[in-house]
Amino acid sequence: MADVLERVTKIIVDRLGVDESEVKLESSFKDDLGADSLDVVELVMELEDEFGMEISDEEAEQIVTVGDAVNYIQSKL
Amino acid sequence: MLSGKTALVTGGSRGIGRAIAIDLAKNGADVAVNYSGNEEKANEVVKEIESLGRKAFAIRANVANADEVNSMVNEVIERFGRLDILVNNAGITKDNLLMRMKESEWDDVININLKGVFNCTKAVTRQMMKQRSGRIINIASIVGIAGNAGQANYVAAKAGIIGLTKTTAKELAGRNITVNAVAPGFISTDMTDQLPEQIRNEMLKQIPLGRFGEPNDIANMVTFIASDKSSYMTGQTLCLDGGMVMY
Numbered sequence: 133m134a135d136v137l138e139r140v141t142k143i144i145v146d147r148l149g150v151d152e153s154e155v156k157l158e159s160s161f162k163d164d165l166g167a168d169s170l171d172v173v174e175l176v177m178e179l180e181d182e183f184g185m186e187i188s189d190e191e192a193e194q195i196v197t198v199g200d201a202v203n204y205i206q207s208k209l
Numbered sequence: 210m211l212s213g214k215t216a217l218v219t220g221g222s223r224g225i226g227r228a229i230a231i232d233l234a235k236n237g238a239d240v241a242v243n244y245s246g247n248e249e250k251a252n253e254v255v256k257e258i259e260s261l262g263r264k265a266f267a268i269r270a271n272v273a274n275a276d277e278v279n280s281m282v283n284e285v286i287e288r289f290g291r292l293d294i295l296v297n298n299a300g301i302t303k304d305n306l307l308m309r310m311k312e313s314e315w316d317d318v319i320n321i322n323l324k325g326v327f328n329c330t331k332a333v334t335r336q337m338m339k340q341r342s343g344r345i346i347n348i349a350s351i352v353g354i355a356g357n358a359g360q361a362n363y364v365a366a367k368a369g370i371i372g373l374t375k376t377t378a379k380e381l382a383g384r385n386i387t388v389n390a391v392a393p394g395f396i397s398t399d400m401t402d403q404l405p406e407q408i409r410n411e412m413l414k415q416i417p418l419g420r421f422g423e424p425n426d427i428a429n430m431v432t433f434i435a436s437d438k439s440s441y442m443t444g445q446t447l448c449l450d451g452g453m454v455m456y
Binding site for chain 2: 170174
């Protein structure tokens with residue numbers, strides 16, 4: 133869990149230019165971290181690469197918060 | 210102008226697509242030549258590109274089929290390592306008066322000419338977003354702006370491409386991907402050679418420059434758009450029609 137969160141956080145910090153302290157499990161990509169729709173699509177793409185998995189469009193739409201992303205990845209690893 | 214860049218041209222085995230594939234290569238790009246039926250013609254284009262010292266290969270896919278398009282794009286990226294230029298050129302005609310047009314004639318033309326552009330654009334977007342650069346060039350048609358009796362399906366698809374070009378341009382602008390369309394008028398190709406002479410003569414009267422276009426007239430513009438020289442242009446439709454339609 134910690135490892136996944138760490139890797140996800142690093143990608144979010146790199147991509148969205150936010151401070152690491154802002155990235156919490158309950159943070160919403162769009163509402164709290166300033167991402168637009170395309171940023172979220174890109175984040176999902178990077179998560180796919182980082183964790184070597186494919187996230188379908190339907191599943192990607194369910195990923196709203198950092199916690200959603202971490203839980204999804206956990207469930208697939 | 211395009212050295213180090215790679216391109217995918219759909220419908221690249223004949224006509225305008227062939228001219229585009231070869232001209233991109235002449236200007237330094239490596240080119241994947243998509244075809245759906247005519248492997249022999251596609252291989253001829255590949256040979257011609259290779260004789261220019263560029264890399265090329267032919268790749269079969271029906272652009273109307275998303276799965277086939279996704280495999281094609283994956284293979285192109287695998288073989289070339291990147292993808293800088295997509296030219297959505299594949300298209301067919303099944304002309305008929307609206308009253309006589311069969312549902313299948315409508316569906317086939319919309320699926321290949323319009324949905325094909327959607328499928329290919331969607332498939333390359335991921336790679337271009339990662340690269341933070343890309344050029345998507347859609348081949349529309351002047352009839353998509355002016356209308357044309359007997360081509361309800363084709364005109365609707367081409368007008369659709371122009372709208373799709375604008376929307377895609379807005380969505381991808383932030384990622385340094387430009388999306389533009391070229392709208393050819395009457396260009397001498399296998400597709401237009403099928404028209405009866407009387408209709409060809411009628412059309413000629415409507416062209417201020419007094420001649421039909423050549424595939425290279427389109428290819429030259431596509432090469433320009435594909436290059437860095439066009440970097441401030443996106444969402445546009447450029448009419449190359451000898452002045453037939455001015456707006």
